[in-house]
Amino acid sequence: MNGIRLYGRYAAVSILSQMQYPVAFVLQVLAQFANAFVGFIGIWALFARFGAIRGWQLGDIALFYGTITLSFTIADALGRGFEQFGPEFVKTGNFDRLLLRPRPTCLQVAGHELRPTAIGKLIQGALVLAIAFRLAPIAWTPGDAVLLVWTVTGGVAIFCSLLIARATLAFWTVESLEVANIVTHGGVEAGQYPLDIYARWFRDALLFVVPIGCVGYLPLTVILGHPNALGAPAWVAAACPLIGWFFLAASLLLWGLGVRHYRSTGGWGTRGRRRARPMKVEPDAARSPVRAAAEMDERVLALVDSGGEDFPVATDRSGRPVQPADPATRVSRRSVGRAPRITLERDGITVYQSSSSTP
Amino acid sequence: MAGFVTQYWWGAVKILVLAAFYDGAGRQPISLDQAIGYTWLGQAFLVMLPWYADPDVVEMVRSGAVAYERLRPVETYGYWYVRSFAWMAARVLPRAVPMIVLSAVVLPLVGLEAWSLRPPAGFVAAMLFVVSISAAALLSTAMVQLVTCTVVATLSAGGANALAPAVSNLLSGAIVALTLFSSGLHTALFLQPFAGLVDIPYRIYLGDLAGADAIAGIGLQFGWTAVLAVAGRAYLNRILAQLLVQGG
Numbered sequence: 001m002n003g004i005r006l007y008g009r010y011a012a013v014s015i016l017s018q019m020q021y022p023v024a025f026v027l028q029v030l031a032q033f034a035n036a037f038v039g040f041i042g043i044w045a046l047f048a049r050f051g052a053i054r055g056w057q058l059g060d061i062a063l064f065y066g067t068i069t070l071s072f073t074i075a076d077a078l079g080r081g082f083e084q085f086g087p088e089f090v091k092t093g094n095f096d097r098l099l100l101r102p103r104p105t106c107l108q109v110a111g112h113e114l115r116p117t118a119i120g121k122l123i124q125g126a127l128v129l130a131i132a133f134r135l136a137p138i139a140w141t142p143g144d145a146v147l148l149v150w151t152v153t154g155g156v157a158i159f160c161s162l163l164i165a166r167a168t169l170a171f172w173t174v175e176s177l178e179v180a181n182i183v184t185h186g187g188v189e190a191g192q193y194p195l196d197i198y199a200r201w202f203r204d205a206l207l208f209v210v211p212i213g214c215v216g217y218l219p220l221t222v223i224l225g226h227p228n229a230l231g232a233p234a235w236v237a238a239a240c241p242l243i244g245w246f247f248l249a250a251s252l253l254l255w256g257l258g259v260r261h262y263r264s265t266g267g268w269g270t271r272g273r274r275r276a277r278p279m280k281v282e283p284d285a286a287r288s289p290v291r292a293a294a295e296m297d298e299r300v301l302a303l304v305d306s307g308g309e310d311f312p313v314a315t316d317r318s319g320r321p322v323q324p325a326d327p328a329t330r331v332s333r334r335s336v337g338r339a340p341r342i343t344l345e346r347d348g349i350t351v352y353q354s355s356s357s358t359p
Numbered sequence: 360m361a362g363f364v365t366q367y368w369w370g371a372v373k374i375l376v377l378a379a380f381y382d383g384a385g386r387q388p389i390s391l392d393q394a395i396g397y398t399w400l401g402q403a404f405l406v407m408l409p410w411y412a413d414p415d416v417v418e419m420v421r422s423g424a425v426a427y428e429r430l431r432p433v434e435t436y437g438y439w440y441v442r443s444f445a446w447m448a449a450r451v452l453p454r455a456v457p458m459i460v461l462s463a464v465v466l467p468l469v470g471l472e473a474w475s476l477r478p479p480a481g482f483v484a485a486m487l488f489v490v491s492i493s494a495a496a497l498l499s500t501a502m503v504q505l506v507t508c509t510v511v512a513t514l515s516a517g518g519a520n521a522l523a524p525a526v527s528n529l530l531s532g533a534i535v536a537l538t539l540f541s542s543g544l545h546t547a548l549f550l551q552p553f554a555g556l557v558d559i560p561y562r563i564y565l566g567d568l569a570g571a572d573a574i575a576g577i578g579l580q581f582g583w584t585a586v587l588a589v590a591g592r593a594y595l596n597r598i599l600a601q602l603l604v605q606g607g
Contacts, residue, residue: 030521034525035528041529045539049387049539179364182364182365189369193379
């Protein structure tokens with residue numbers, strides 16, 4: 001319950017922030033509407049020329065088109081966060097922050113951004129459905145209305161599941177996988193028409209592989225009183241949108257798997273992605289601080305002896321280094337107990353002092 | 360790459376739908392083979408449509424860097440026109456070439472010749488197509504300039520920028536070939552400026568527009584380009600005369 005309230009808050013903030021520029025908002029809604037609507041004008045033009053497509057009339061197509069548009073648009077508006085998930089959360093390492101919060105990660109990602117401008121496309125989808133109600137020969141019963149709503153919810157579930165599955169892949173690939181668009185957008189494009197107009201392999205792919213047909217074609221043929229290509233009985237076709245919910249459940253399981261696999265990209269520079277590990281602590285250094293300090297001393301002395309830019313070494317005629325190499329550098333050694341102790345001074349300033357604790 | 364695969368797939372779905380429409384239909388203004396070719400060409404040259412204002416110019420106006428642009432001793436409209444043209448060419452060529460190779464060469468090789476882009480209708484058609492598609496690019500650039508002008512004038516990427524894709528997609532023939540609209544509209548659709556972006560060059564390629572008609576089409580393309588360029592230039596000069604530079 002708490003989660004749902006939180007999601008409501010996310011949604012409200014997201015919508016409010018995008019409504020800050022009302023004129024731009026209205027224009028975007030208008031643009032979304034216009035861009036979607038010209039697509040339907042194209043279909044209308046084709047029907048004006050050809051009359052029918054394999055026996056289907058414009059009103060029938062409007063029902064398929066409107067339904068699939070509504071479900072896809074709702075899913076797209078809800079799952080915007082998943083769409084940007086790869087570049088916005090995994091690549092930047094921002095997903096770490098979500099993991100810190102004691103709320104489900106998919107809830108937070110879903111709430112990341114809502115797109116109220118989707119209203120434009122929703123209006124278009126509703127308008128096309130209205131055209132379908134007017135043109136298609138449907139004797140509406142309450143059962144049909146319920147079936148239509150049930151189909152749309154199933155469609156929302158399946159498109160959400162596709163978005164989540166695509167986002168989950170980003171746990172492995174980091175980048176967003178635009179190729180997955182051919183499944184979602186291509187499926188929507190194809191699902192705007194009754195699937196029996198397509199070649200068999202394509203129809204079967206849209207029924208059994210990515211079952212767009214189960215949240216459009218099959219249940220809608222029941223409403224239209226049209227036999228379906230599979231010869232499935234009406235009650236089976238009407239139950240099909242349930243598959244969308246199975247897909248959603250499966251995608252959430254997959255998401256959990258992805259989250260468990262997640263390795264942050266943060267803090268390891270730009271040389272590709274590495275698994276974040278705690279810094280390696282050398283085992284014996286961890287065991288003996290005295291010995292670690294002694295090793296550090298040795299390293300500093302080696303550095304001083306080796307010369308180089310920081311510690312120029314004067315040599316005698318035979319090329320042997322002369323100590324002290326650099327008059328500005330003074331190394332004093334003394335032993336405190338068993339541990340050696342050195343101090344390195346340059347120009348009178350202490351730049352290094354053994355940190356060995358007195359045993 | 361991903362965009363390319365998506366675009367190719369969209370073309371395939373569009374063709375499957377068209378084939379279903381043609382199945383059992385009588386004689387149409389263009390044959391199914393021609394409609395398939397039209398669709399593949401449409402996918403190949405898709406980004407040539409005037410969808411957006413030039414993003415560089417919009418950014419300059421937003422940031423105030425447009426002031427430097429006014430200092431250059433070049434004619435601003437011409438300069439912006441050329442850079443938009445270059446921007447467009449750079450986006451079109453890497454997409455168009457592989458799309459044409461894939462749909463015209465690879466598809467027949469894998470036995471899907473019925474679904475492929477056929478070669479141009481003839482040598483003359485091929486030559487005229489080259490002229491016409493170049494003219495389409497020039498025309499599209501002139502339209503991009505007009506959209507850019509409105510963005511400069513309103514300092515907002517909404518408005519014309521938001522509606523340009525819908526109008527140009529529909530009226531150019533990118534959604535449905537203009538010849539497939541009902542016959543009564545053909546003359547009006549042929550004469551309006553957007554036809555020169557898609558419909559005229561593609562129909563020249565397919566041999567549907569040949570001889571005097573093809574010449575008339577190319578003439579229309581150049582005519583509209585000139586009209587839009589002159590109008591755009593006058594509009595831009597008026598805007599720039601009263602432009603307030605942001606920043607400081």
